[in-house]
């Protein structure tokens with residue numbers, strides 16, 4: 010057999026989100042022309058599409074255009090928070106004090122104020138989520154999409170407040186944890202605060218004391234994803250996953266290895282500049298702030314988080330000061346994704362490095378040409394996902410991505 014010496018082509022995924030705001034602001038014709046531009050220039054492997062049921066005609070046109078270009082469409086679906094209206098309401102996660110909603114310790118000042126509420130459902134109460142799974146599959150099939158892309162497959166992040174690191178502390182989850190581990194459900198927030206006071210040394214002690222509970226959280230998330238994947242695969246649909254960066258994943262119940270077993274592709278959100286939920290700068294800043302507000306000395310909180318996340322203390326200092334991370338962090342986090350999903354797994358999903366390439370008044374995050382090029386250089390040769398929404402990605406960014414990929418094709 011002839012040996013294939015060519016490196017595999019680095020692939021691109023793009024995200025398109027069409028809601029009432031985009032329909033009003035852009036109109037159907039401009040949405041389709043933005044899509045056509047991106048399809049021609051980027052030749053993406055995947056389009057991750059969020060679109061309401063009332064835009065069926067437009068959805069059909071989008072899927073048809075993608076089909077002509079050989080681009081697969083995955084319908085974007087929310088699982089634990091911001092679920093589609095019409096699905097039955099189930100209870101929300103609880104912190105160690107039995108509270109629902111948002112915490113106050115180190116919480117993001119804008120949490121709950123936008124369209125995205127980030128109010129997470131209790132995984133035990135959601136059970137097998139037959140209705141959510143059925144809805145996702147029907148919605149994907151009706152528009153002719155080839156896959157489902159799962160978002161909000163996690164517990165609350167630091168943006169919801171440090172209290173919710175202890176989620177879910179509801180009676181059902183406590184009981185499920187006891188049955189799973191034979192142990193009592195601990196107060197993860199209190200344990201983090203206690204060990205953070207010892208800085209770097211505290212990180213190992215935290216893992217020792219909290220590791221099993223953290224594993225249980227990952228188990229609950231992986232279990233839900235496996236249920237979606239099993240049903241989707243039986244219908245011939247693929248599964249993509251929206252994941253926190255590896256350095257943050259353990260704080261929200263995402264285990265790359267076990268999740269990769271259910272997925273056809275992963276999109277780690279390697280946002281180095283975004284001060285928004287899931288953005289590394291905001292989440293790390295709030296995590297440290299939450300510990301400081303709980304009485305931990307700033308340098309100890311930083312060293313503790315450095316020890317737990319693997320992010321260097323000098324980089325954490327940058328986000329404490331309100332700056333972003335260097336784009337090079339996206340590359341090292343990408344290598345970590347490849348490492349954590351690769352070893353010993355016969356089934357290896359594609360991984361797209363998610364980078365926020367928006368520059369538009371709709372977002373506080375603005376990626377200029379210099380940052381864009383830093384991302385593209387650092388991620389040269391890797392698959393990338395153009396986030397958050399191609400409607401807000403300037404054409405000069407799209408052209409630059411296309412040019413940077415030309416040599417690799």
Ligand SMILES: [Zn+2]
Nearest residue numbers: 131177179182
């Ligand atoms: Zn619960």
